[in-house]
Every structure is written in structure tokens, then in C-alpha cells.
Amino acid sequence: DAGVTQSPTHLIKTRGQQVTLRCSPKSGHDTVSWYQQALGQGPQFIFQYYEEEERQRGNFPDRFSGHQFPNYSSELNVNALLLGDSALYLCASSPRQISYEQYFGPGTRLTVT
């Protein structure tokens, strides 16, 4: 049983560029959440998708947007990248009925130069 997968593993972008990160949830899970983890910090909630709609959002600007597809996979898009966007971006999946039981993928490490 495959767990949560994310791509790419690493990414280097320049300030001002746009980036798209991808996530496939664990089999049987229909809810996807995205988190940002800065070095030495705990993950910070960005938003959550269920039934292809954004259901909840954390304290992140509109430069952060997402999408969920009919097969429950998801994308995170970040526009106009800032140096401060450099972080590990984590995707977590859960079944809707137990949405607090979140399983994380390995993350995408984004470096903005």
C-alpha cells in the first residue's frame, strides 16, 4: 500500500517565479492538507482540500493556491516567490471521517534564490 507521495523532491527557483508542487494521497484517503515547515520549526497549515474544494485556510497570502483533482491528488501553487518561501512543503492525507489522523508525505524542499 503506497503512502503519500510528493513530487518533486527538491526544487530551486528564483525570486518572482512561480512553482507547482504535487501530491498523491494514501490509498483510501480523500482529504489533502498542505503545510509549510521552515527550518527548525513545526509545520504550519496552509490549506485543506476535500471534494475538489478548498475547505479551510491558514494564515497564508493569496499567492498560495491549490487544486484537488477527481482522483484526490492535489497541487500547491505559489506565485511571485519570495526568499522567505524557502521551506519544506508537506502534503498530508486523511480519510474525511477521521480528518485529524493525517499521514504526511516526504515533502518537497523548495529553495528560493
Next chain:
Amino acid sequence: QKEVEQDPGPLSVPEGAIVSLNCTYSNSAFQYFMWYRQYSRKGPELLMYTYSSGNKEDGRFTAQVDKSSKYISLFIRDSQPSDSATYLCAMSDYNTDKLIFGTGTRLQVFP
């Protein structure tokens, strides 16, 4: 003040020791309490979760929740060098599915 406070460590113990990891929180609405283990440059791995107050045991791991004190703990018995990692506590309440994390405690178990 952060909603969830966690001592960043590092905590260094000899192999075989009992390890105690702790978090305090300020939001009395939190009902679900999770512990994650994160190895360097990897994603967090869910170890255990508990609902409301009480204890839960899974092998060498025991999670405790004291809602009256807003304090949760994770105990690791017979610690092993392979337990060396960062341990993150996380919490959520009925009204939201987002997890609020502590900063993580770095644990080092030396042979």
C-alpha cells in the same frame, strides 16, 4: 504566546533510558492530540494519537493527555539509537481539521 509550546532540546540520553517528551498548550478547545516522529530531511511519521484525556500505549510508546493542566506527554521506554529524531506534538479541535504543531524536540539516543 504560541498556542503549542515544546522545548526544542536537544535531549541526549543513553540507550535503554526512559525518555519523556512534553508539550503545553493554551487552547482549551483542543480535543485530538498527536505525536509525530521526523527524521532529518524527511516527512513527519504519525506515531500515536489520543482523543481527550487519558493514556494510550503502543509498544515502547505511551501517550498521556492531562486536559486540566493543558499538558501532554510522550514516553519512550528502552530507547534505541534508532529513536534519534525530532518529535513533534500536534493538536486540533472539533471545529477545524488543521493541526497545530509544536516546534519539535530533537532527541539523541547514544549507544
